[in-house]
Amino acid sequence: MVRFLLDDLEGYVGKAADFLRKAKVPIWSRILIVFNDGTKLEGMLLPAPRDTDEYIYVKLNNGYNIAFSVNKIREIVFIAKEEVKYKIPERELLHKPTLPNILLIGAGGTIASRVEYTTGAVKPAFSPTELANSIPEIFSIANITTITLFNIFSEDMQPKYWIEMAKRVAKELRSGYTGVVITHGTDTMQFSAAALSFMLNNLPVPVVFTGAQRSSDRPASDAASNVINSVLFAAHGEVAEVLVCMHANLDDTSALVHRGVRVRKMHSSRRDAFRTIGDHPVAYIRDGKIRYLKKDYQRRGLYSHSDVYADATFEEKVALLYVFPGINPEIIDFLIDKKYRGIIIAGTGLGHVPETLLRPIQRGVEEGILFFMATQCLWGPVNLNVYERGRVLRKLGVIPADGMLPEVAYVKLGWLLGHDYTKEQVITLMQTNLRYEIVKKEPLNAFFSNL
Amino acid sequence: MVRFLLDDLEGYVGKAADFLRKAKVPIWSRILIVFNDGTKLEGMLLPAPRDTDEYIYVKLNNGYNIAFSVNKIREIVFIAKEEVKYKIPERELLHKPTLPNILLIGAGGTIASRVEYTTGAVKPAFSPTELANSIPEIFSIANITTITLFNIFSEDMQPKYWIEMAKRVAKELRSGYTGVVITHGTDTMQFSAAALSFMLNNLPVPVVFTGAQRSSDRPASDAASNVINSVLFAAHGEVAEVLVCMHANLDDTSALVHRGVRVRKMHSSRRDAFRTIGDHPVAYIRDGKIRYLKKDYQRRGLYSHSDVYADATFEEKVALLYVFPGINPEIIDFLIDKKYRGIIIAGTGLGHVPETLLRPIQRGVEEGILFFMATQCLWGPVNLNVYERGRVLRKLGVIPADGMLPEVAYVKLGWLLGHDYTKEQVITLMQTNLRYEIVKKEPLNAFFSNL
Numbered sequence: 092m093v094r095f096l097l098d099d100l101e102g103y104v105g106k107a108a109d110f111l112r113k114a115k116v117p118i119w120s121r122i123l124i125v126f127n128d129g130t131k132l133e134g135m136l137l138p139a140p141r142d143t144d145e146y147i148y149v150k151l152n153n154g155y156n157i158a159f160s161v162n163k164i165r166e167i168v169f170i171a172k173e174e175v176k177y178k179i180p181e182r183e184l185l186h187k188p189t190l191p192n193i194l195l196i197g198a199g200g201t202i203a204s205r206v207e208y209t210t211g212a213v214k215p216a217f218s219p220t221e222l223a224n225s226i227p228e229i230f231s232i233a234n235i236t237t238i239t240l241f242n243i244f245s246e247d248m249q250p251k252y253w254i255e256m257a258k259r260v261a262k263e264l265r266s267g268y269t270g271v272v273i274t275h276g277t278d279t280m281q282f283s284a285a286a287l288s289f290m291l292n293n294l295p296v297p298v299v300f301t302g303a304q305r306s307s308d309r310p311a312s313d314a315a316s317n318v319i320n321s322v323l324f325a326a327h328g329e330v331a332e333v334l335v336c337m338h339a340n341l342d343d344t345s346a347l348v349h350r351g352v353r354v355r356k357m358h359s360s361r362r363d364a365f366r367t368i369g370d371h372p373v374a375y376i377r378d379g380k381i382r383y384l385k386k387d388y389q390r391r392g393l394y395s396h397s398d399v400y401a402d403a404t405f406e407e408k409v410a411l412l413y414v415f416p417g418i419n420p421e422i423i424d425f426l427i428d429k430k431y432r433g434i435i436i437a438g439t440g441l442g443h444v445p446e447t448l449l450r451p452i453q454r455g456v457e458e459g460i461l462f463f464m465a466t467q468c469l470w471g472p473v474n475l476n477v478y479e480r481g482r483v484l485r486k487l488g489v490i491p492a493d494g495m496l497p498e499v500a501y502v503k504l505g506w507l508l509g510h511d512y513t514k515e516q517v518i519t520l521m522q523t524n525l526r527y528e529i530v531k532k533e534p535l536n537a538f539f540s541n542l
Numbered sequence: 543m544v545r546f547l548l549d550d551l552e553g554y555v556g557k558a559a560d561f562l563r564k565a566k567v568p569i570w571s572r573i574l575i576v577f578n579d580g581t582k583l584e585g586m587l588l589p590a591p592r593d594t595d596e597y598i599y600v601k602l603n604n605g606y607n608i609a610f611s612v613n614k615i616r617e618i619v620f621i622a623k624e625e626v627k628y629k630i631p632e633r634e635l636l637h638k639p640t641l642p643n644i645l646l647i648g649a650g651g652t653i654a655s656r657v658e659y660t661t662g663a664v665k666p667a668f669s670p671t672e673l674a675n676s677i678p679e680i681f682s683i684a685n686i687t688t689i690t691l692f693n694i695f696s697e698d699m700q701p702k703y704w705i706e707m708a709k710r711v712a713k714e715l716r717s718g719y720t721g722v723v724i725t726h727g728t729d730t731m732q733f734s735a736a737a738l739s740f741m742l743n744n745l746p747v748p749v750v751f752t753g754a755q756r757s758s759d760r761p762a763s764d765a766a767s768n769v770i771n772s773v774l775f776a777a778h779g780e781v782a783e784v785l786v787c788m789h790a791n792l793d794d795t796s797a798l799v800h801r802g803v804r805v806r807k808m809h810s811s812r813r814d815a816f817r818t819i820g821d822h823p824v825a826y827i828r829d830g831k832i833r834y835l836k837k838d839y840q841r842r843g844l845y846s847h848s849d850v851y852a853d854a855t856f857e858e859k860v861a862l863l864y865v866f867p868g869i870n871p872e873i874i875d876f877l878i879d880k881k882y883r884g885i886i887i888a889g890t891g892l893g894h895v896p897e898t899l900l901r902p903i904q905r906g907v908e909e910g911i912l913f914f915m916a917t918q919c920l921w922g923p924v925n926l927n928v929y930e931r932g933r934v935l936r937k938l939g940v941i942p943a944d945g946m947l948p949e950v951a952y953v954k955l956g957w958l959l960g961h962d963y964t965k966e967q968v969i970t971l972m973q974t975n976l977r978y979e980i981v982k983k984e985p986l987n988a989f990f991s992n993l
Contacts, residue, residue: 201929246894246931250868278890282867341986358989359892359922366990405868413864413888415952416699416733417856425876437864439729441810443697471810478652480697501866535792538809539817539990 105144107161111136114167121170124149127163133170137309150308158311186234191269191326193233195219195318198256198283199243200276202303202314217307219274225307226315229322233269245276245302248283250405250505256283257290260298261401268396270296270325272318277302277356277364280335284351285502286405288333288526293398296391298333299325300351304362313338313362320346320376328381330373331391332526338362339375339542347541348374348381352499352528355469366541368496369470369533375542388527404509406432411501413437413467414444423451426460433461433504433517436489437497442466442473443480449487456488461514463490463504463521465497470538472531490518494529503528556595558612562587565618572621575600578614584621588759601759609762637685642720642777644684646670649707649734650694651727653754653765668758670725676758677766680773684720696727696753699734701856701956707734708741711749712852719847721747721776723769728753728807728815731786735802736953737856739784739977744849747842749784750776751802755813764789764813771797771827779832781824782842783977789813790826790993798992799825799832803950803979806920817992819947820921820984826993839978855960857883862952864888864918865895874902877911884912884955884968887940888948893917893924894931900938907939912965914941914955914972916948921989923982941969945980954979 103111103118116122116136124132124147134149134157146158147167197203197219204217217225219237229235240259241252260271275283284300291298301321303314321336324346328334333351340363349367358364367373371384408431412422426434434455438444442464444452452462464484466473473493475481485491492500500521507517522529554562554569567573567587575583575598585600585608597609598618648654648670655668668676670688680686691710692703711722726734735751742749752772754765772787775797779785784802791814800818809815818824822835859882863873877885885906889895893915895903903913915935917924924944926932936942943951951972958968973980 244894244929244931246890247897248867249896253867278894279867356891356919357921359917359919359924361922361989363989364919364922407868409868410870411864411866413862415862415949416704416730417701417858417860417956419861419877419880421880422873422876425873426870429870429872439697440807443695443729445700446698466810468807468810468815470808471812471815473810478695480695498866505868538812538814539992541990 102139103147107139107144107147110161110164110167111147114169116167116169117172120172122149123168123170124159124164125166125168127165191233192267193235193322193325194263194268194271195223195235195237195322196256196260196271196273197222197237197239197242198273198275199241200245200274200302201306202274202276202301202317203242204306222274222307222314222318226318228315228319232319232322233326235322236268238263243276245278245280245283248276248279250286250407253283253286253290254403254405257287257401257403260287261291261399264295264399265396268296270328271298272321272325273298273300274318275300275302277304280365281351281354281356282498282502284333284335284354285499285528286506288351288528289503289506290401290403291333292400292402293394294331294333294389295394295396295399296331297325297328299328299348300333300335301337304360304364313343316343317346323376323379324348324374324381328374329383329391330388331393332373332389334373335365336376337365339377345375345377347372348376350527352526353496353530355496355498367537369494369530370537371534372541405505406508407505409433409435409501409505409508411435411437411497413497414439414448416445418445418448420447420451423448423455427451427455427458431460432508433463435463435465435492435497435501435504437465437467438473439467441471441477441481442475442484442491443478444484446480449483452484452489453487459514461490461504461508461517462488463492463500465492465495465500467497469496470533490521492521494531499528553590554598558590558595558598561612561615561618562598565620567618567620568623571623573600574619574621575610575615576617576619578616642684643718644686644773644776645714645719645722646674646686646688646773647707647711647722647724648673648688648690648693649724649726650692651696651725651731651753652757653725653727653752653768654693655757673725673758673765673769677769679766679770683770683773684777686773687719689714694727696729696731696734699727699730701737701858704734704737704741705854705856708738708852708854711738712742712850715746715847715850717847719747721779722749723772723776724749724751725769726751726753728755728788731816732802732805732807733949733953735784735786735805736950736979737957739802739979740954740957741852741854742784743851743853744845745782745784745840746845746847746850747782748776748779750779750799751784751786752788755811755815764794767794768797774827774830775799775825775832779825780834780842781839782844783824783840785824786816787827788816790828796826796828798823799827801978803977804947804981806947806949818988820945820981821988822985823992856956857959858956860884860886860952860956860959862886862888862948864948865890865899867896869896869899871898871902874899874906878902878906878909882911883959884914886914886916886943886948886952886955888916888918889924890918892922892928892932893926893935893942894929895935897931900934903935903940904938910965912941912955912959912968913939914943914951916943916946916951918948920947921984941972943972945982950979
């Protein structure tokens, strides 16, 4: 099968391509589909998600993307090439006084991106208002106010943006929103969610991160379902914490609500990539109904909207270091020379490192650097008392970051060192459960399982 | 409750301690237990695994460790303090001509360790012969020949030891063993198993790594069950690859057999910590019966014992780098300055890095360093064609290590660069499936699941 040029019939081959070529319909055209039974439907031709010779992909006027088999189509009629390739109107959002008010903050990522059809690459493009308008279901759940904060891909997320995000959320929350939804790239969502968990104090309502594994203008995007469930939880959920709400499995009927400090992206492409590690997720949503999986959480309404404030600061001289056999001990010397103030080691097993790292760790401790030990196993405790190496590390001054994910320990340490705390205060706070980030006793049935 | 001195009644408190104190029985003593019903049992008093006031822990003469409730004990009689605190005789191993011959290689780790009772720390101590003699069941499965190769903890495992191990296995296999079992620390077992997978060519029989999460002299050690199942698979398993055989779940009745190139320690302490990532394990063993979960594998007997050889070499100037928001780009400059030849980046999502890393990566590529991209999600593909950042990375010269775990990509690259290959050959071989290390299409039901 010959594949057409990207800017011609991207992804379409064989019979489907023949159909479109015959009708002289390039992608991003407005088209009229005449089905075998005579019914007609208008929409916009989308690029195909993969080489396909049977289906054509169409965005309907209501915003939905649907695939139609060419076997059921009699004719495709070209109406017009869209002026702007793909544009949902920035129309004003309606306000219904009986509905809760939800703030939708756009922080970039795939969910706010579109396929650039000249190159096939995915680029950030949607505004939150466009995104909201493309998912009409949410307007029956809540009044939506939108703000564009960033328009970046999540791999470029930086600690300084976490600070900006936390300050903005705290400021906006004083206006009395029922909940906040932040659309964010999935690559680093767990880091941002952890950062906001620590930076936001006295949250009166849920702050829900969500995103998409497939851009919103593509057929079969997971964006709509994730935004709907996130708005639902922001509006009605009882957990006033920073959360991540994404698909529970491969279909679009359910979602899991994870703690920002316990979640990790565990799959590079599946829509159910986000999983709570070492604990149960906070809640499960199915067909619009919320079921709580945890009992201990900060409840909505414990604080009032005037209580919330951002304690947003970050020390960038903090590193996260995964160890492995053959690791060069001079990497730690390098961080010492660069005046790093804290290092999270993702050690092996209960929290071990090769003997070769002991000398530079000792030097680092002597020069005042704080070393905390997490485990690269991701699940299970850190315990520096069981094995000889653990005891030696402990004696050198390495402190167990027991019960915390390595990435979360990194964010927490950067946040703590951004303050004017003494070393002892930082150590104490690292080992204090501030936001349910520390799981001391994993539920037996939470290993490799989320439901 | 007062806790006794470590060298007195380690771990025993309350009623249990009273019993032992009254009988003047320190731990590591030979004792006679008289039960309430008059029956008697001889054994050695072990330290208690945690503070306990009800149970005493005893190693029976057959090697088993058992806990007895003091409520069922009438009296404990001190017989003698053991000369050597804990010693299973290095007695000669019997040979039965009808049984298969299995080579048991000791490479250190918890499975070969004991509790040092003066400090409470766990130290390597058992010889493989002691270990074998402590698990009498294996002598009904196979004739066991033992070799001590290393006596180190696995966090100190280094590439040079992988080379030694591979050469020794290849050499010994020429004698015609039915299979090989290597006892190894669990912390870095996945790295050693991956290294031997690549270094051993034309394997005629299974090479099975196993270990323990709890030292062999402790009550409730998982060592016996793991060694029995590993010997069973080495003797009768049909998969002539380098494998890891460990507990399938929390009880002692079943085990999973994982590919050395697809397995990861995913829990710091549970006995079922080892999980195959992105694929099904190779086999499941329950009550001595092997069930195969994969169909594609290298079969026993495809090669003869004279075919096997070790291609054992490793370039130590290779690094594995997990990225995170806020990572210092100069870490890559540091590796370039240190004349590194290859870097595996564990990127976010489909394989992304912050924009700040592009400059040093470009410099590295210009200076001849090979960059490969894996994903820190652990599950799912690497794809540098979907997003703009991926395309930029690709254009810079970063090569996707698609379908490989980051740790396995690291071991494979170090192994390949140890050869006199051209860069193009290394790139081609990195993307060639040599040992089933590359999973191009994950089974849908293999995400967060092993059974």
